[in-house]
Amino acid sequence: MKFTRVKKTVLGLLLLFLFSVHPFHLSAAFLIQSNVIIAQHPFDTVNKVTKANRCEAATIHYKRHYRHIPEAIAMKYLDQLSVMARDLNDKALESVVFDLKADYYAVNKLFNNLSIAYYQKAIDFATDNNLALEKAVYLHHEGMFYANFKHNTAACLFFLKSQEAFRDIGFDKVPNIGSYYSQVAEFYYNLGDYANAKIQLQESLKYKIKTPRERIGIENTLALIYRSNHQYQQALNYFNRALNLARQNKDTVWIGIATGNIGSVYLMLNQYEKALPYIQTDYNQSLKYGEKINATIALLRLVKINLLKNNVKQGLKQLDTAQILIHNSPVPVLNLETDILDLRAIFYEKMGLPATALEFRKKYEIAKDSLTKQNNVAAVEVVKMQYVIGKKLAEETRLKTQAKVETVARDTVFIVFFLLLVILVLVYNRQTLKIQKDKEILRSEKLRVDDELKYTGMKLRSYTENLRKNNMLIDSFKEQIEQLKIKNADAAVVGHLEELMQAHIMTDDNWLEFKKIFLKVYPNFFFDIKKQFSSLSESDIRLLTLLKLQSTNKEIANMLGITVEGVKKAKQRLKKKMNLESRITIEETILKI
Incomplete structure (x- = not known):
């Protein structure tokens, strides 16, 4: 069984009375509303969905069941939803309660301060709890609230705030962002700002x-928008697209609206016969679904066609119907009333009733003046709105900074950042190339040094080998000299051999040449020797150099022109001079340097 609207109201009042008298019994009972049996908790179904879907589920449930029930019951249910949200530690769901309360008063009390206060509470709660998306949505909702009641400047400000908040989140991350854009577009269109509407x-x-x-x-x-700009072919294309979509989805309301709009274009093109069936369909569908304003607009188009066909009687009857349709309209209809008065005056003139026509003409002029004033007020609001759009001041207590300037500033920062990035990349590439070049130079230099060191090492080995061969000659000379002395050979021959042997002993010049080659292989050797053992003489260093090359005592004796015994004594004396421990040999020490 279906409840009538009166029965629903009576039932709601009865429940309110029962609750105020017997709260215990009501809490244990079930409530019946709109043919739905509601359990003890009015939002019990919300608790059964995932956290991500709770807000949407709560909103749908509220709009379906509680949007038009008595205030006290509606507020009680929403307070219970708030308690549920706190129990679930769901801040987003808790914030939705403020938004739904604002919606309730907007629907049932029209423009009111309670809605404004609750929207602000929703925005503040979302801000305090870092709910960026919810804050943006509530800003948009408050903008829609002001727009619905023609407070256009305030509506514009909230739309600007909401779109800036959506931009900060990232439009791609906002669910249903397309819907928010289309709603703002509708707002601009109703103001006659077709350019901004089209952009949205x-x-x-x-x-x-x-x-x-x-x-x-x-x-x-x-x-x-195209129709308003007299671009009739483009308008027909889009109206036909809307009509086809409506037919595909079997949306009878939109089928009627789109059909009527197509008829309006043909009417503007003076193709009356073509326009008539479209407009008639729109009128019938609008009446069927209770769209009185749209039905009136369609009916006045039919009146104009009857005027052109000289169907005076039918036209006047339709004007009477139009007057009934807009009677006690909840939205401003001065423009429709003005059109009705104008058409009546024209019809009575056609009927040859100048006095009656004059009476309606006077009423028309008065209504037209009022409409002009109303349009002037709207125009002033548009100017204010455009001023807000131009400034977009970024202040918490006043208007935010001009959004366009902020966009340019962000773009400038991005461009500067991009240029800096390009410069950094160029510098980095240049530095990388320089490093690579330096590495190539270092690699080349290292190869050169390695080659030179290798060559010098070979030269030192060759020089050392020559010294060893020299030692063999010196040994040979010594043997010959010893044998000749044993045989009492001629002293001149012995002296000659001694001169030859002396020629192969390391002289100062030979030492300097040897030292140059040695330094290339062991560049720090002499510096380290002098640093560690500062009291050493040049002869001591010469002996240590030969030890570094791992020369034997005999080889050293031959090269220095002394006996092997002399070399041993020189090494002992040098060890003491170097203050080496007894267990450490002079050879071990030199090899470590």
């Missing part, structure tokens, strides 16, 4: 549209 609609089409109905609305509004 084009932005909305970049994102996935949640429902086919929203997509139809976008296509239809784009068509209206």
